[in-house]
Amino acid sequence: MSDTLLEIRDLKKHFPVMKGIILQKPIGLVKAVDGVSYSVGAGETVGLVGESGCGKTTTMKMILMLEKPTAGSIIFRGEDIRELAGKDLKAYRKGVQAVFQDPYSSLNPRMRVGDIIGEPLVVNEALSKARLRERVQELLNLVGLRPNAADLFPHEFSGGQRQRIAIARALSLNPSLIILDEPVSALDVSIRAQIMNLLQDLQEQFGVSYLLIAHDLAAVLHLSTTVAVMYLGKIVELATSEQLRVEPLHPYSKGLFSAALPTHPDEQREEVIITGEIPSPLNPPSGCRFHPRCPFAMPICSEVEPVLQQVDTGHQVACHLYKDVAVA
Amino acid sequence: MAQPVLEVKQLQTYFFSAQGTRVVKAVDGVSFTLNEGETLGIVGESGSGKTVTSMSLLRLLPPAARIVGGEIWFQGENLVSKSEREMRQLRGSQITMILQDPMMSLNPLFTIGEQIAEPLRIHRHMRGSRLMERIKELLRGVRIPSPEVRLREYPHQMSGGMRQRIVGAIGISCEPHLLIADEPTTSLDVTIQAQYLNLLKDIQQQSRLAMIFITHNIGIIAKMCDNVGVMYAGKLVERAPVRTLFNQPAHPYTEALLHAVPKLTDRSKRLWSIEGQPPDLANPPTGCPFNPRCPKAEDRCRREVPPEFQVGENHYTRCWLWEGR
Numbered sequence: 001m002s003d004t005l006l007e008i009r010d011l012k013k014h015f016p017v018m019k020g021i022i023l024q025k026p027i028g029l030v031k032a033v034d035g036v037s038y039s040v041g042a043g044e045t046v047g048l049v050g051e052s053g054c055g056k057t058t059t060m061k062m063i064l065m066l067e068k069p070t071a072g073s074i075i076f077r078g079e080d081i082r083e084l085a086g087k088d089l090k091a092y093r094k095g096v097q098a099v100f101q102d103p104y105s106s107l108n109p110r111m112r113v114g115d116i117i118g119e120p121l122v123v124n125e126a127l128s129k130a131r132l133r134e135r136v137q138e139l140l141n142l143v144g145l146r147p148n149a150a151d152l153f154p155h156e157f158s159g160g161q162r163q164r165i166a167i168a169r170a171l172s173l174n175p176s177l178i179i180l181d182e183p184v185s186a187l188d189v190s191i192r193a194q195i196m197n198l199l200q201d202l203q204e205q206f207g208v209s210y211l212l213i214a215h216d217l218a219a220v221l222h223l224s225t226t227v228a229v230m231y232l233g234k235i236v237e238l239a240t241s242e243q244l245r246v247e248p249l250h251p252y253s254k255g256l257f258s259a260a261l262p263t264h265p266d267e268q269r270e271e272v273i274i275t276g277e278i279p280s281p282l283n284p285p286s287g288c289r290f291h292p293r294c295p296f297a298m299p300i301c302s303e304v305e306p307v308l309q310q311v312d313t314g315h316q317v318a319c320h321l322y323k324d325v326a327v328a
Numbered sequence: 329m330a331q332p333v334l335e336v337k338q339l340q341t342y343f344f345s346a347q348g349t350r351v352v353k354a355v356d357g358v359s360f361t362l363n364e365g366e367t368l369g370i371v372g373e374s375g376s377g378k379t380v381t382s383m384s385l386l387r388l389l390p391p392a393a394r395i396v397g398g399e400i401w402f403q404g405e406n407l408v409s410k411s412e413r414e415m416r417q418l419r420g421s422q423i424t425m426i427l428q429d430p431m432m433s434l435n436p437l438f439t440i441g442e443q444i445a446e447p448l449r450i451h452r453h454m455r456g457s458r459l460m461e462r463i464k465e466l467l468r469g470v471r472i473p474s475p476e477v478r479l480r481e482y483p484h485q486m487s488g489g490m491r492q493r494i495v496g497a498i499g500i501s502c503e504p505h506l507l508i509a510d511e512p513t514t515s516l517d518v519t520i521q522a523q524y525l526n527l528l529k530d531i532q533q534q535s536r537l538a539m540i541f542i543t544h545n546i547g548i549i550a551k552m553c554d555n556v557g558v559m560y561a562g563k564l565v566e567r568a569p570v571r572t573l574f575n576q577p578a579h580p581y582t583e584a585l586l587h588a589v590p591k592l593t594d595r596s597k598r599l600w601s602i603e604g605q606p607p608d609l610a611n612p613p614t615g616c617p618f619n620p621r622c623p624k625a626e627d628r629c630r631r632e633v634p635p636e637f638q639v640g641e642n643h644y645t646r647c648w649l650w651e652g653r
Contacts, residue, residue, distance in 0.1 A: 051517035051518060051519060051520075052517055158605050158606075160605065161605070188373040188374055188544065188606065189373060189544055189545075189546065189585060189588055189589065190373060190584065190585065190588055190601070190602035190606070190621075191605070192588065192589075193588035193589075193599040193600060193601035193602070194601040194602070194603070196590070196599055197598055197599055197601050200597075200598070215517065215518060216518075217518070217592065218589070218590040218591060218592050219590050221590070221592065222590035222599070245592065245593070255519060256518060256519070257592065258522070259518045259519045259521065259522035260518065260547070260592055261521075261545065261547025261548055261550065261551055262547060262550045262551055263546070263547060263550060263586075263589060263591045263592070263593075264550055264574050265550045265551075265570045265571055265574055266571070266574075267550065267593075273522070273523075273526075274519045274522075274523075275523070277487050277489055277490070277520065278487075278517065
């Protein structure tokens with residue numbers, strides 16, 4: 001096991017739902033993230049997979065300090081990020097970078113590409129003009145763009161090239177963790193493979209860790225070492241991507257596999273059909289949050305909420321079906 | 329052999345700039361046939377012309393675009409030469425369409441009951457209790473629970489999956505012969521997508537409907553389609569039955585596309601990537617449009633546009649590699 005870079009412990013984010021305009025009254029809580037724990041090792045890729053509303057993006061925002069957690073802690077290199085201040089805080093922000101889903105809105109259309117990539121350097125490191133230019137060229141080269149790209153504007157590039165620019169910007173400060181929020185879902189199929197290969201190459205070269213957030217199970221399994229399957233603010237299964245690929249345990253994970261599209265017309269899959277829709281997080285079901293859609297639901301599922309328990313080395317699942325299999 | 333529901337021959341749809349100085353050949357010589365109860369998938373990247381193809385079939389093109397050549401035979405009639413009035417009688421009754429975003433294709437100001445009623449009123453002249461019964465039946469058909477209540481609700485009161493099912497109900501309301509689905513599940517979550525695709529399959533089996541699936545997702549093709557057309561830069565570069573396409577892709581683009589998607593089952597470290605970018609149709613490369621990205625490109629590919637060669641039974645490709653084989 002590699003050294004732990006980032007550890008998340010029992011992280012929670014509850015959003016109050018207000019009623020009224022002036023005299024606001026809270027009428028409920030949306031538990032967007034409700035007790036999530038996992039860790040990211042150095043040089044590792046952890047994938048968070050789940051459908052909309054499962055809390056993937058809120059988790060990411062808390063790590064990027066764009067949202068304040070309601071409870072729980074985020075520990076980066078042994079220090080709780082809420083206690084960071086001054087120089088340490090700046091160092092944390094330098095060490096954690098992000099690449100977002102839509103490269104059409106994540107790049108400022110009024111800035112030249114060279115300035116976009118160089119901005120983090122200008123803010124964080126006092127480099128001479130010549131050195132800055134050199135570094136930008138180096139980064140462009142790394143992500144496979146021509147040196148003259150620095151003088152152009154984002155609109156002169158296609159989606160895939162824009163995503164390369166966003167990756168170059170994220171790499172500029174040599175971060176130890178990059179958060180990838182659906183990095184390829186806005187791109188064309190033939191371009192997706194290019195970007196996924198580029199991300200793997202960069203990881204090999206720099207040993208950077210990735211926290212990958214995506215809804216495409218096949219892409220997450222392909223890129224990640226560890227995968228957390230999330231459903232309505234909770235992790236329902238945590239396993240290495242190999243374990244998950246061979247034997248997904250939680251009925252929801254099985255359903256995701258079954259719902260994933262085949263890559264060949266003759267491909268046969270275990271059919272675990274998930275019926276119904278994702279319930280409102282404002283009023284989640286009692287007990288196991290998945291029980292109304294679960295094909296294996298038992299009476300206990302609507303009453304007692306299952307906890308994540310270890311069933312194998314590095315394989316945890318939150319489901320009553322595996323109570324007896326659990327390793328103490 | 330069944331009588332084809334739709335036969336498209338050498339369809340060409342071009343976009344013209346205001347002065348007519350620049351021409352973009354968005355659809356350039358597309359041909360295919362579609363039989364009753366069959367599903368044809370058209371797969372391609374953005375800008376490959378798949379949506380313009382489907383819009384051409386319904387003659388719903390923007391003002392800058394014109395069908396400049398080819399024929400669209402639907403039930404023995406050429407749609408290209410039909411008047412706008414005749415087309416209006418076909419749209420929504422004989423040929424219907426499901427679009428990508430159900431929030432955009434439903435009117436937020438009308439209840440869903442009224443929106444399902446509209447085509448039935450116009451095309452089938454249904455009124456009163458018969459109309460009501462039919463709406464409920466359709467809602468039940470797309471598995472909307474308690475239709476009596478739901479038909480009085482507005483689109484915003486429903487989830488994305490339900491909205492898309494309602495669009496589906498509108499699509500099949502007049503029992504069309506042809507349903508065109510343009511990226512119908514792109515905005516849906518995976519489990520909802522699986523439900524929706526299964527629903528469409530059921531509907532098709534019950535009514536022997538012919539369907540065209542426009543998608544960029546090769547997985548949807550594998551799951552849903554009988555025949556496939558791979559579109560690149562306005563042309564169908566390969567046409568084949570689905571199994572043939574997956575087992576023996578003939579065009580280098582198809583082959584690369586099949587290998588560029590990560591698979592759930594096998595754990596190969598690297599994906600095949602297709603270098604370069606899709607071509608700009610305002611300024612296409614000379615010769616085969618795929619040649620700048622093609623690993624097998626030869627001199628001839630850079631000079632001459634390949635015609636369609638037959639590779640096997642019902643299997644055609646536009647690639648010089650297959651000349652004379």
